[in-house]
Amino acid sequence: MPKEKKEELIRTANKKNNPLVQNSKSKLPRYIILVLLILIVFTFLALNIALFEKKFEKIPTCGDGTFYNTCSLDKPYYCENGILIEKASLCGCPQFLSKKEANLCISEYSKNPGILHLNYSLREKEYQIPFVVYEGAYNYVTNLSRFVTSYGEELTFRSDFKQKAIKNEIQREYILPLVKRIQNLAPNDKTEQARIAISLVQNIPYSSPQKKIFFGGIEVDYSKYPYEVLYDNEGICGEKSQLLAFMLKELGYGVSIFYFSEENHEAAGIACPLRESFYGSGYCFIETSGPALITDFSMEFNNGVKLKSQPEIILISEGISLPERIYEYKDAELLNNIRKRTVIGILNLWRFKHLKEKYNLLEVYNQNNN
Numbered sequence: 353m354p355k356e357k358k359e360e361l362i363r364t365a366n367k368k369n370n371p372l373v374q375n376s377k378s379k380l381p382r383y384i385i386l387v388l389l390i391l392i393v394f395t396f397l398a399l400n401i402a403l404f405e406k407k408f409e410k411i412p413t414c415g416d417g418t419f420y421n422t423c424s425l426d427k428p429y430y431c432e433n434g435i436l437i438e439k440a441s442l443c444g445c446p447q448f449l450s451k452k453e454a455n456l457c458i459s460e461y462s463k464n465p466g467i468l469h470l471n472y473s474l475r476e477k478e479y480q481i482p483f484v485v486y487e488g489a490y491n492y493v494t495n496l497s498r499f500v501t502s503y504g505e506e507l508t509f510r511s512d513f514k515q516k517a518i519k520n521e522i523q524r525e526y527i528l529p530l531v532k533r534i535q536n537l538a539p540n541d542k543t544e545q546a547r548i549a550i551s552l553v554q555n556i557p558y559s560s561p562q563k564k565i566f567f568g569g570i571e572v573d574y575s576k577y578p579y580e581v582l583y584d585n586e587g588i589c590g591e592k593s594q595l596l597a598f599m600l601k602e603l604g605y606g607v608s609i610f611y612f613s614e615e616n617h618e619a620a621g622i623a624c625p626l627r628e629s630f631y632g633s634g635y636c637f638i639e640t641s642g643p644a645l646i647t648d649f650s651m652e653f654n655n656g657v658k659l660k661s662q663p664e665i666i667l668i669s670e671g672i673s674l675p676e677r678i679y680e681y682k683d684a685e686l687l688n689n690i691r692k693r694t695v696i697g698i699l700n701l702w703r704f705k706h707l708k709e710k711y712n713l714l715e716v717y718n719q720n721n722n
Contacts, residue, residue, distance in 0.1 A: 415535025463488030
């Protein structure tokens with residue numbers, strides 16, 4: 353047999369007897385089948401995810417979460433094409449406004465209406481909200497007792513007075529239309545609703561108390577309730593903070609009030625991410641005496657006062673929180689650095705004028721003087 357032929361036969365025999373070669377050939381179809389199975393599984397999953405997302409597409413709602421073409425939990429409001437409208441004929445009236453007039457709900461306090469134009473700013477633009485106020489409702493709220501009754505060994509706390517001022521049901525019904533107007537302005541953006549409410553209250557003029565009452569035998573300044581602040585279109589820090597707390601609560605937010613006894617000052621708090629919150633409380637600081645940024649507490653008050661003491665935190669309501677990374681957080685941090693003349697602040701001094709114009713900031717803010 354020729355030598356070449358013999359070597360070829362040997363190589364062929366070696367291949368047939370080599371287990372590695374045999375296994376690689378036998379396993380090759382299995383790998384192909386496995387890859388095909390994986391592709392089929394992933395395709396199936398992708399199709400199911402797409403179908404799931406399509407099936408559970410978000411149902412449209414109005415600004416308070418009411419589904420289209422249904423009545424709100426807050427009578428007499430009805431969600432019509434994304435706008436909350438008063439429709440008493442269909443949705444009925446709340447307990448304290450039981451009389452129907454066309455599609456509106458009224459009561460004995462719906463006397464002598466007037467139009468109030470409330471200002472707010474958003475992204476360097478100025479806006480107005482017309483709002484109907486009633487002298488009858490104003491007189492009712494003005495005549496409410498400011499005292500809180502305790503029994504036995506019970507103690508009376510500042511929070512009791514705040515809750516009393518905010519929770520009156522008749523007052524609520526007369527402020528609720530303003531809340532609904534805000535929800536209609538930003539039906540799909542809860543953060544924007546909060547911004548409008550905050551700016552609106554901040555733009556209500558600051559005014560010192562003009563009235564006195566006797567409390568425990570001592571003459572003290574009269575404290576307005578939220579509806580009185582709206583009707584008069586003026587108030588001090590504590591009164592405006594109560595109004596903002598009321599409005600943010602009705603918008604669904606977690607709310608608090610910060611009371612600084614040393615500086616004799618009050619501010620509102622809104623639930624927010626812990627790292628942005630005031631003293632790690634879970635609530636962001638909101639100055640109410642004038643236009644200011646959310647989380648900014650580095651401003652100067654009259655007589656050169658700055659907020660340095662740790663406040664008492666009065667919880668008003670639980671609710672939703674502001675999201676992370678809203679632009680106010682970063683701007684407030686920058687403003688604080690500029691005011692403190694840190695290295696970052698000095699390098700950004702040129703931006704100070706822009707921040708003042710963007711948020712219509714004041715030079716000096718007012719404290720409560722009661």
